[in-house]
Amino acid sequence: MDRLDVTECFAGIQFPGHLHTEQSLQYAKEFRFKEGDIVIATYPKSGTTWMQEILTLIYSQGDPEVATTIPNWVRTPWLEHTYFKETLKDGEGPRIITTHLPSEVLVPALQNSKAKVIYLARNPKDVAVSYYFFHKLAKFLPDFDSLPEFVEHFLEGKVHYGSWFQHVKGWYMQRMNFDLFYITYEDLHKDLRRSLKKLCRFLGCPMYSKELDNIEHHCRFEIMSQNPMVNCTLISSEIMDHNKSKFMRKGVVGDWQNHLKEEESAHFDKVFQEKMSDCDLQFVWSLENSEDT
């Protein structure tokens, strides 16, 4: 399936037609989750692949065999993708399902299930910069001439997968309604060991210290960026132009400081304050001063 230039509109949100169809999105919306299912929900570029790797390694007790031999889209498939139905398999461990869908679409299906949801968020300035470079790499996403142009669309929620603000707030507000664990990309960076322990507790997966050591090692950026099962190098250059950018690009907190000008950052802050005024979420914008907003 090509459809590189096709945009699907579903629930008022744009999606790349190369990956999704009306049918695949509808199938996702009506999906019957089972007890034991684990759902990774993220806005794009929030560290989804990192979380997929962490969960794979948790359920392999730190053994990298599965992580280094099976592509992430097979072992932790995206619910809304066209290939999902054929890919999701019952295995020994729980089914790990990934989604970028907003909570509004999935809440009805999740509310009546006993699935566990892990919501991973990332500070939106880094998300926007990472997403901009991903648009250069991925030929199934629209072209933008410059980062400021992209950021304007991002702040207005006029990008594929919709508004970051609505996505994060929407999922966060559901945390009392089902079994949801909220964590950030910055938490993973600041103290991976502590984050792993919290995740394992949430999942009910006790881990030995040696296993945690192995998980920590195998999900490091340097290791993952060399792993073809997650670094997207298996995807052909007709779909991803690997000369334009890398999927495993930098993997740091605060890279936005290298890309947004002072006035652009100030404008971003203003929009952030307006849109997040009804929400108590705090974000870490840089690890140097670990300043929360």
Ligand code: A3P
């Ligand atoms: P950058 O573009 O800022 O480098 P997603 O998986 O949701 O598409 O997110 C991709 C982002 O997560 C990229 O950010 C990528 O480098 C980063 N990432 C992936 N694995 C990581 C890891 N092990 N450690 C830190 N960042 C990671």
